Amino acid sequence: MHGPEILTRTLSSTTRRDRFGNLWQYHSRSDHHSKVACWGVIFDLLATTPLLRRHVEAGVVCFGINHEMRDFVHDRKKNLDLVLCTPSGAATSDSLASIASDYDIQLNDAERAILDNLPRLIRAPVGSVVMALEAKACMTAHQRALPRLYDELNSSHLTVHGASEQAIAVGFTMVNIGETYLSPDLNKKNRATEPEWSRHKQPRDAQLAIDKIKQLPRRSKVGDVGYDALSIVVIDMPNDGKPVKLIKAAPAPQQGDIYHYDTMIARLSGIYATRFKDLA
């Protein structure tokens, strides 16, 4: 699987300038990291799911970005970062490959070769949602951010299944285990002067966030309440320009753990193959 490496590589190398003149790898007010994370999930899923590739080749499945889903049961709406769906209109010129360029996604040679061999997944107006992805990050102030993080993640699967019980709800979470962090919020002056560092109690803070994410409901069949698949990726990111490290040791989920990224992709692949085998 490549998603987490693509995400950390892209966050390491991509910087955006704020209005104070500072360059940031990660900015909490941007959705760039969410988009890159979702892109990686779709990339891995497409590479590992033959049925999905056939559906994409046949033009049965496309994707949408920032798609608004409306929960019919509770009459609430929410925008999902990225959805796989059936098309309801003419395709756009956007494709999975073209938005990789738009988002400055950094691929190595092997990933580029895989992408070149995938069928062209195109963006089109959303018909019925097959899969909805929500990506969330917890980079600093872990403990204080937990209630909001949980509420937002919890509302996502409720909205997805309130709109479409069949749709696969996917959650991707990224937790920072770095001891120190440069927050764009606390450094709204030119950073060249005196940067203000946030300091974390690690691994405790990351563990708190991971434990909270694990409290989210999950489901094993249509009709239940919860995420169909959920993963937790742990990174070490001081946000100071240094490379972002992907952490594989505990408290990051280990191979075989239900929250491990690879497990999530394998699970999604299986669910897709059984739930949408008759999609045409």
Add this chain to the structure above:
DNA sequence: TATTCCTTCGTTACTTCGCA
């Protein structure tokens, strides 16, 4: 191109808890 609106998530302020 300018403006508006929505989303994100880190921060502040406040409350509760635990311990000496």
Add this chain to the structure above:
DNA sequence: TGCGAAGTAACGAAGGAATA
């Protein structure tokens, strides 16, 4: 009882998409 730590609720700045 007082203090620091932990927990909770709500706010709001900023990015970016949508719209005029």
